[in-house]
Amino acid sequence: MTQAALPAHIERMSHSSLIDPYGRHVSYLRVSVTDRCDFRCVYCMSENMNFLPKADLLTLEELDRLCSAFIAQGVKKLRLTGGEPLVRKGIMTLVESLSRHLKTGALEELTFTTNGSQLAKYAKDLVKHGVKRINVSVDTLDAAKFKEITRWGELGKVLDGIKAAQDAGLQIKINAVALKGVNEFEIPDMVRWAHGQKMDFTLIETMPLGDIDGDRTDQYLPLSHVRARLMEQFTLEDISYKTGGPARYVRVAETGGRLGFITPLTHNFCESCNRVRLTCTGTLYMCLGQNDAADLRAPLRASEGDELVTRAILEAISRKPKGHDFIIDRSHNKPAVARHMSVTGG
Ligand code: SAM
Ligand code: SF4
Numbered sequence: 001m002t003q004a005a006l007p008a009h010i011e012r013m014s015h016s017s018l019i020d021p022y023g024r025h026v027s028y029l030r031v032s033v034t035d036r037c038d039f040r041c042v043y044c045m046s047e048n049m050n051f052l053p054k055a056d057l058l059t060l061e062e063l064d065r066l067c068s069a070f071i072a073q074g075v076k077k078l079r080l081t082g083g084e085p086l087v088r089k090g091i092m093t094l095v096e097s098l099s100r101h102l103k104t105g106a107l108e109e110l111t112f113t114t115n116g117s118q119l120a121k122y123a124k125d126l127v128k129h130g131v132k133r134i135n136v137s138v139d140t141l142d143a144a145k146f147k148e149i150t151r152w153g154e155l156g157k158v159l160d161g162i163k164a165a166q167d168a169g170l171q172i173k174i175n176a177v178a179l180k181g182v183n184e185f186e187i188p189d190m191v192r193w194a195h196g197q198k199m200d201f202t203l204i205e206t207m208p209l210g211d212i213d214g215d216r217t218d219q220y221l222p223l224s225h226v227r228a229r230l231m232e233q234f235t236l237e238d239i240s241y242k243t244g245g246p247a248r249y250v251r252v253a254e255t256g257g258r259l260g261f262i263t264p265l266t267h268n269f270c271e272s273c274n275r276v277r278l279t280c281t282g283t284l285y286m287c288l289g290q291n292d293a294a295d296l297r298a299p300l301r302a303s304e305g306d307e308l309v310t311r312a313i314l315e316a317i318s319r320k321p322k323g324h325d326f327i328i329d330r331s332h333n334k335p336a337v338a339r340h341m342s343v344t345g346g
Pocket of ligand 2: 041045083
């Protein structure tokens with residue numbers, strides 16, 4: 001089959017790397033390997049979620065092919081997420097296979113965002129396959145509150161998982177979503193706990209993604225308020241540390257640890273966005289907060305070679321939007337996009 005010539009601006013891109021219309025270099029791919037999860041966090045999902053039929057999922061081999069096509073176009077950092085990535089059956093096969101790109105140096109980092117429930121089981125394998133750092137989501141250190149937030153989770157199991165991961169040599173960053181009236185007053189203790197265990201700690205503002213059972217206006221806690229309150233107890237020193245993600249970091253003088261703020265609502269970080277997100281069905285979202293997407297599954301399945309899918313990737317990056325338009329207040333109390341965070345991956 002003869003291919004139609006690519007438009008000139010996409011053709012130029014195919015000879016360099018993934019540069020979007022705003023000059024941003026896309027070097028970071030997040031992959032939601034499953035939309036399923038063993039928790040039901042109140043800000044993320046409703047309790048009775050409808051998950052995708054298993055038949056719609058890309059196979060692990062297809063996920064590998066897609067990730068590899070991105071790596072061939074210059075993606076340097078890959079984060080597997082979900083849903084809960086460690087509940088995807090056979091996930092270690094994918095990690096092992098992707099680790100070949102770490103060995104060649106084509107990929108600089110392979111990492112995970114996990115709720116920690118399966119870490120005790122998988123920590124050693126992750127290390128064996130070249131994973132060095134992971135993010136673990138922990139919103140509270142109070143076991144009863146943990147159950148309330150996650151509905152189905154057990155704090156003890158997560159803490160055991162974190163210990164196993166540290167023993168295996170993984171560097172850990174704890175992520176916590178700041179929730180009004182829930183973990184709001186516990187945040188300073190969580191900072192001390194994380195830093196005491198040599199873990200970075202990052203706070204996240206709730207984002208209006210997908211319908212949940214509750215009211216997001218009730219959950220939303222602006223990090224500008226949290227930061228002001230933290231400054232009553234801690235000295236926060238601005239630092240230039242970057243992980244390739246959207247967090248802005250400070251050093252807490254009293255603990256010596258790093259504290260990150262992910263503030264999609266109070267401080268939009270889109271101008272430096274280097275990421276795109278792939279779902280477990282092969283849909284590519286060029287922005288977490290916009291609906292525009294590209295189907296990569298059809299071109300992937302249409303041919304055994306990667307030419308078609310690479311063209312689809314280049315075309316998608318050529319229309320990456322400038323940014324999101326998240327707002328949470330009483331007059332904007334609807335999700336900005338209908339899909340849940342578990343679909344696009346955090
Ligand atoms: N299950 C894994 C976990 O919880 O770490 C990975 C997927 S989860 C969707 C990734 C991150 O997104 C978690 O840190 C979670 O707290 C966060 N998250 C989920 N829904 C969110 C929302 N509506 N706003 C902000 N963060 C959210
Ligand atoms: Fe599951 Fe993570 Fe969503 Fe919680 S935040 S329900 S652990 S995907």
